[in-house]
Amino acid sequence: MCVYLFRDRFQFSATVSIMFSVLRLLRKRVRKCRKWSFGRDLYLTVNKAKDEVSMLVAAKTSGATPLVIACRNGHYDVAEYLIKECHADLEQPGSVIFDGETIEGAPPLWCAAAAGYLYIVKLLVSHGAKVNTTTRTNSTPLRAACFDGHLDIVKYLVENGADIEVANRHGHTCLMIACYKGHIKIAKYLLSLGANVNRKSVKGNTALHDCAESGSLEILKLLIEHGATMDVDSYGMTPLLAAAVTGHSHIVEYIIKIPHLVSRREKIDALELLGATSVDKKRDMIGALELWKRAMNERYHGDGPLIPKHLTQAVAAYDFAREITDPEQLDDLMADPDQMRMQALVIRERILGPAHPDTSYYIRYRGAVYADAGKFNRCIELWNYALDMQQSVLDRLNPMTQSSLFSFTELFSFMMGEEGKQTTRGRVVPPVDVLEILHVFRKAIKEVELGSIMVERIPLAERDMNYLTRVMVITLHLASLLTRLLEHRPSSDEVSQQIHKSIYDLVKLKVRAKQGRTMLHLACCRDASILGRYPASQFPSPHLAEMLLKVGADPCAVDDEGNTPLHLAAQARPCPAGVTRALLDGGAHLDLVNADGQTFAHLLKSQKPHELVNVARYTKLSCSAARVIRQFKIPYKGAVPAALESFIACH
Missing domain, CATH: 1.25.40.20 (Ankyrin repeat-containing domain)
Known part of the structure; x- marks a missing residue:
């Protein structure tokens, strides 16, 4: 926290320093005019001052303009002065830091929205800032507000023309990021506006994948109510498997109980994968064993025909461990924790690939x-x-x-x-x-x-x-x-x-x-x-x-x-x-x-x-000779073999 405060104070000082430089420059120019009139001399002087002011306002400190710095750190008075008096470019982007990550090409409006300063967002929009402007990664101010849960800013931007479906370069939409970050009020608001609930990112994941990975059950229920489907991403992962691989058992248990949403095989895979996660991520051997027993019971005694395991080839790195197919052998794993860990690796590789x-x-x-x-x-x-x-x-x-x-x-x-x-x-x-x-x-x-x-x-x-x-x-x-x-x-x-x-x-x-x-x-x-x-x-x-x-x-x-x-x-x-x-x-x-x-x-x-x-x-004698030629500027091009010209030139 102290580091961030220090940085903000430094950036504020830089902004104020530039602002006062502008003021001193204007005062200096006006004092040089001997006649307080709207005559030609004063006109030329003030015009020259404006050019220099524009140059100062457009200058960057650590990659950011004064306006970008002011918007990032919530300095309303500085931002207002730069906009109204100095006519700062509302769209000129800069580099800013959020949560230790440098955001390149961030416009002032994006910075204010990301930082949660509604009053600065309103100031910028009222003076003509474009609400759908983007960073270098195609992130909009609306997406930035969704990321950190600034619902008031989200509503204001939408009311002023922000497009809820503009995705960043990875194809992640505002709804996806709100679901991943667990901001249920923003998710509800976006869904009420008709946000595409099944839209896919570049890697094929949907908003349902995002909330399954983050563990937000309430948002997951909301998405399903609005027609979210169990689709697969580029790795072949459904939201159910995404929840299992991250260890969110409450998500898994909720999804597998919904009729007709997942198949019996998908239910078995999810329970087995959740068991593997329990071994490696939670170190819960007993819990893993119970999950594997449930999956095996579903295989052999569930509704419908038996679903046998497709056993993979034994691997030396796994100590030649093979997946257990007999329910009675599962209990023996408790006596050999190392074999249980190998079982988890074998199961994960079979299911995930x-x-x-x-x-x-x-x-x-x-x-x-x-x-x-x-x-x-x-x-x-x-x-x-x-x-x-x-x-x-x-x-x-x-x-x-x-x-x-x-x-x-x-x-x-x-x-x-x-x-x-x-x-x-x-x-x-x-x-x-x-x-x-x-x-x-x-x-x-x-x-x-x-x-x-x-x-x-x-x-x-x-x-x-x-x-x-x-x-x-x-x-x-x-x-x-x-x-x-x-x-x-x-x-x-x-x-x-x-x-x-x-x-x-x-x-x-x-x-x-x-x-x-x-x-x-x-x-x-x-x-x-x-x-x-x-x-x-x-x-x-x-x-x-x-x-x-x-x-x-x-x-x-x-x-x-x-x-x-x-x-x-x-x-x-x-x-x-x-x-x-x-x-x-x-x-x-x-x-x-x-x-x-x-x-x-x-x-x-x-x-x-x-x-x-x-x-x-x-x-070397050849090097000494080359240095003498260069030192005394002796013409050598054309006088020596071409192969020697580059040798002489680099000494």
């Missing part, structure tokens, strides 16, 4: 629980199964796949850093198996390779390099762990050769990350270090840089800003001597300049080159 996020999420969750208990092998086995599942069904560079790879990197780093020590459960952390890291590393290389191909197919103007960059960084951290382990193995060792081959496969892809950086750039960049908690994997990394160079990485490659890996190493603060020596031994040049004309020495700041390496040893 491998593409549903919760399937792999709970596999990874169970693996994490094993790791906490010191059972690292079981964790690695489950996580590999989840990663294989994700890479087989999800798009490349999917955040879930990234998360799985990152978790592996954290786990391996922890094991290397804590080897031999006792965990909180009293178990000793075992040495990490180098083949396990190599196995995951190869999967990461595959993700980089196929992900880069996917990115290349996207038009340049639409590419987002963040996901690819993150996967590249994670892959390099795995490579860093492998090179650390190589220190204790002979180069002729078969495993050592496999590691060399895999890192070579990574380098030969020649993939570029954000800002045009190569793998070697990232390995030499402090910003690429994502594992601050674990010293086993830190960038810049001397041993990783050395390995990348050994398998063919270019030490003189430049990024979009003209930086070589050596330039990035110099900005590490402090620059590690080991990385500098590795790059120079690999063929880097001390005196290459980047796009800003800066050399390695310029970027070191508090360090000196001779403190890191023997400068004389790495100073």
